[in-house]
Amino acid sequence: MAKALDKKDRQYLWHPFTDQKGWEKSEPLIIERGKGSYLFDTKGRKYLDGVSSLWVTVHGHRKAELDRAIENQLKKIAHSTLLGLGNVPSIELAEKLVKLAPRGLTRVFYSDSGSEAVEIALKMAFHYWQITPSSVSPLLRGRKRGGKTKFLTLTNAYHGDTIGSVSVGGIDLFHKTYKPLLFKSLKVPSGNIQALENILKTRHPEIAAMIVEPLIQAAAGMLFYPPGYLKAVRRLCSKYDVLLIVDEVAAGFGRTGKMFACEHVGITPDLMCVAKGITGGYLPLAATLTSEKIYRAFLDHTFYHGHTYTGNPLACAAALANLEIFRKERTIEKLQPKIKLLSQSLKPFTKLKQVKEIRQLGFMVGIELNIPAQPVILRARKLGAILRPLGNVIVLMPPLSISEAELRKLVDITYNSIILVTSD
Numbered sequence: 001m002a003k004a005l006d007k008k009d010r011q012y013l014w015h016p017f018t019d020q021k022g023w024e025k026s027e028p029l030i031i032e033r034g035k036g037s038y039l040f041d042t043k044g045r046k047y048l049d050g051v052s053s054l055w056v057t058v059h060g061h062r063k064a065e066l067d068r069a070i071e072n073q074l075k076k077i078a079h080s081t082l083l084g085l086g087n088v089p090s091i092e093l094a095e096k097l098v099k100l101a102p103r104g105l106t107r108v109f110y111s112d113s114g115s116e117a118v119e120i121a122l123k124m125a126f127h128y129w130q131i132t133p134s135s136v137s138p139l140l141r142g143r144k145r146g147g148k149t150k151f152l153t154l155t156n157a158y159h160g161d162t163i164g165s166v167s168v169g170g171i172d173l174f175h176k177t178y179k180p181l182l183f184k185s186l187k188v189p190s191g192n193i194q195a196l197e198n199i200l201k202t203r204h205p206e207i208a209a210m211i212v213e214p215l216i217q218a219a220a221g222m223l224f225y226p227p228g229y230l231k232a233v234r235r236l237c238s239k240y241d242v243l244l245i246v247d248e249v250a251a252g253f254g255r256t257g258k259m260f261a262c263e264h265v266g267i268t269p270d271l272m273c274v275a276k277g278i279t280g281g282y283l284p285l286a287a288t289l290t291s292e293k294i295y296r297a298f299l300d301h302t303f304y305h306g307h308t309y310t311g312n313p314l315a316c317a318a319a320l321a322n323l324e325i326f327r328k329e330r331t332i333e334k335l336q337p338k339i340k341l342l343s344q345s346l347k348p349f350t351k352l353k354q355v356k357e358i359r360q361l362g363f364m365v366g367i368e369l370n371i372p373a374q375p376v377i378l379r380a381r382k383l384g385a386i387l388r389p390l391g392n393v394i395v396l397m398p399p400l401s402i403s404e405a406e407l408r409k410l411v412d413i414t415y416n417s418i419i420l421v422t423s424d
Helices: 002-012 020-025 064-074 088-100 114-131 163-167 172-181 193-206 229-239 292-297 313-328 331-351 374-383 404-423
Strands: 031-035 038-041 046-049 105-111 150-154 186-188 207-212 243-247 271-274 286-291 355-361 364-369 388-390 393-396
Touching (some): 046 404, 088 286, 105 292, 114 243, 114 271, 186 193, 193 207, 193 229, 207 229, 229 243, 331 355, 331 364, 331 404
Parallel strands (some): 207 243, 243 271
Antiparallel strands (some): 271 286, 388 393
16 A cells, blocks of 8 residues: 555655655655654654644644544534634634734634735735825825835745745745746845834835744744844834734744744734644634724725635634643643753754754754755654754754653754764
């Protein structure tokens, strides 16, 4: 069976973010099942899930409460459109999300992925300024309504792979090919407060919104802003009447040691995008949260956007169960000693000549190497761990539920893989 699947994979599948030529020449790794912090392939081999199956698995694989929530919802209904109708789990989840989110975010618009959550935020921000009279802002009085059509983003930004989200991205490796398809956004150097104020001061009449990843640029290789930067972004966007969109897709749901990264500095954005860990890694779901001010601006103007599976009851049921596990098991509280353990366990890496820098925020880690990362990733598989590189950066982002023993094992495998690759 395993050999047949290997052959069919090569024959029929096109894998995302994958060198297909290299994939076809190598032995495919095909996952068959999971349990807790582990993945198992079709050949019976066992691997620690060092990246939470692309940053989504929160409480581990085959979590009984999540399995049961989906089974129970299946007995009622699998899907019902949210276009002009409501459904029970989506309503209950919206209430939970608003209560958890930074104060001032009051409305929830569902979608299916982080990219879509960002697209929605961009369209909402753009549309908001088309329907909002200039008289609402002293900075815009006397100007034509709808003049704010540009978006401000940061260098090294990543907000997804759909056209709008790529347009506000800034990583050439991912985005360069598609430049002819994109709308032009304004870019400012990451972490430079003075440069940010300069562009807002001169161009705020044309900027609808600024979009940022809070505290850490994940897909760029776990890059941090300087202390105080996110607070300054919020202050300057308010000062110059520019909406602030915060992309919590990677950082949300406990990854930074708090439920949302915004909590670390106590800010509230105008719009917030969440996805990935929202269902605990079970089903596709995303949400764009907005302020009441933005919502009420649309009461006389229909927002013509939606997805077939928007607010899917199964996904929302899984998300509700996921949030209940956070509460019942005190996940964030229990994560704190593991964050400290992870930090201590990473210290020996700083003595390796192959390691350029270690960057950590909560359970988000980037190990920047002076050597190619891909061979290290492949060696780690042989030692029993699934990792992924971002360029020459190894990412560690295990499930929040990983045990301390498993966490030590994951770090040891990563450390030994670096040494073994360079000693071959």
